[in-house]
Amino acid sequence: MSERSKSDAVVRALQGLAGILLMVGIWWLLTVPFTPADSMGQRFAPGPALIALYELLKGGEIWIHIVVSLQRVAIGLFFALLVGVPLGLLLGASNFMNATLSPAFQFLRMISPLSWMPIAVMAFGVGDKPVYFLLAFAAMWPIMLNTLAGVKQLDRRWLQLSQSLSATHWETLKGVVLPGVLGHILTGTRLAIGIVWIVLVPCEMLGVSAGLGYFILDTRDRLAYNELMATVVLIGLLGFLLDTGFRKLYSLWNKH
Numbered sequence: 001m002s003e004r005s006k007s008d009a010v011v012r013a014l015q016g017l018a019g020i021l022l023m024v025g026i027w028w029l030l031t032v033p034f035t036p037a038d039s040m041g042q043r044f045a046p047g048p049a050l051i052a053l054y055e056l057l058k059g060g061e062i063w064i065h066i067v068v069s070l071q072r073v074a075i076g077l078f079f080a081l082l083v084g085v086p087l088g089l090l091l092g093a094s095n096f097m098n099a100t101l102s103p104a105f106q107f108l109r110m111i112s113p114l115s116w117m118p119i120a121v122m123a124f125g126v127g128d129k130p131v132y133f134l135l136a137f138a139a140m141w142p143i144m145l146n147t148l149a150g151v152k153q154l155d156r157r158w159l160q161l162s163q164s165l166s167a168t169h170w171e172t173l174k175g176v177v178l179p180g181v182l183g184h185i186l187t188g189t190r191l192a193i194g195i196v197w198i199v200l201v202p203c204e205m206l207g208v209s210a211g212l213g214y215f216i217l218d219t220r221d222r223l224a225y226n227e228l229m230a231t232v233v234l235i236g237l238l239g240f241l242l243d244t245g246f247r248k249l250y251s252l253w254n255k256h
Helices: 003-031 046-059 061-093 095-109 113-124 128-152 156-164 169-203 212-221 225-255
Strands: none
Touching: 003 046, 046 061, 046 225, 061 095, 061 128, 061 169, 061 212, 061 225, 095 128, 113 128, 113 169, 128 169, 169 212, 169 225, 212 225
């Protein structure tokens, strides 16, 4: 990395830090100066929330909920990829299928995943299965649409070259199509992670016994509002780390 690149990276990091400090300052202004000293609003202030977050992470119980939530995200994304990528390839490869199925998929995509919650519980029962369904349903659409866009943007000369070499459909798919659309699949997966992370918390209020959404309900029932706010901060932090990690993965793929 050149000196100029290092300098630009430092400047961006400092700008990001300044933005975070500004956000914390606004948070403090909204909770401390304008609320009485012993009021509930003081429990949502940055100081008590960050202390509670430290105690939760040190205590260890919260880690169980973190692991369970991340596991659900991974399983939901797995099923979304399992369905979304083949559908995107199919719609991209066939104009007939695209014209036939796209209106129905666009209709389904515009239905909030959370509106399916009662139906998912009736269909799958209480537990992890309805959560997996809702997360996969929410994550499938950006993966499918980005895969479709990737197929449409493939250089047709590579497909013609594959045909001229008498490659089978599987060889063309494996050697030309999938490498050509992988960047779009990664982009769709990154968008899906953001959607899944937002949908996760209300989904984990479906009668499960662990997870960050469940823990938020638990803190509310215990009137532990400083822990509730700490969990909200933790959810934001974990989501930020997930997105940052996937952006790094995408950057590494672009370099190769």
